[in-house]
Amino acid sequence: KAGVTQTPRYLIKTRGQQVTLSCSPISGHRSVSWYQQTPGQGLQFLFEYFSETQRNKGNFPGRFSGRQFSNSRSEMNVSTLELGDSALYLCASSPGTANNYGYTFGSGTRLTVV
């Protein structure tokens, strides 16, 4: 069974640009969550999607958005990039939202904003 696939693995962008990150969950998993990891703030929740609907959102500005497609693949977008957006972005999939079994995480996308 293929794991969670995140693309690209690494990305370098300039301040003010926008970026789109992609996540393909484990086949059959309908819930996708996104997390941001930085040395200063640690791991922080961004959003959760289930069946193409955003179910939950973390405390991030509106520049951070996402969506989920009918095949459960998810994308997140960050517009007007700031230096502080440099981080490891992790995607996690689970069968549903009840989460009694734990999440499977992808390897992450390392975003560097210069």
Add this chain to the structure above:
Amino acid sequence: SQQGEEDPQALSIQEGENATMNCSYKTSINNLQWYRQNSGRGLVHLILIRSNEREKHSGRLRVTLDTSKKSSSLLITASRAADTASYFCATHRGETSGSRLTFGEGTQLTVNP
């Protein structure tokens, strides 16, 4: 904001020794999960303990949960150099608007050969 606090922040031990990491949290939870992360890569799920459970084992891992003290501990027995990684606890709360994990700050474990 981080709900969990973990201690120690860093732990260095010799191969064969046991490693214990502690986690405290602030709110009620559905379950508590432990994850491992190797050097800036993705998180690997280790073990999940439900709020009505007190202890759980998986291989060399033993997790305890004390909901009255809002704390959990992860014990790794007979550690190996390959156990060197960062370990995070994460609390899961079901919310009417969905669910999320809230992570602790992590413990960096170094196992010396």
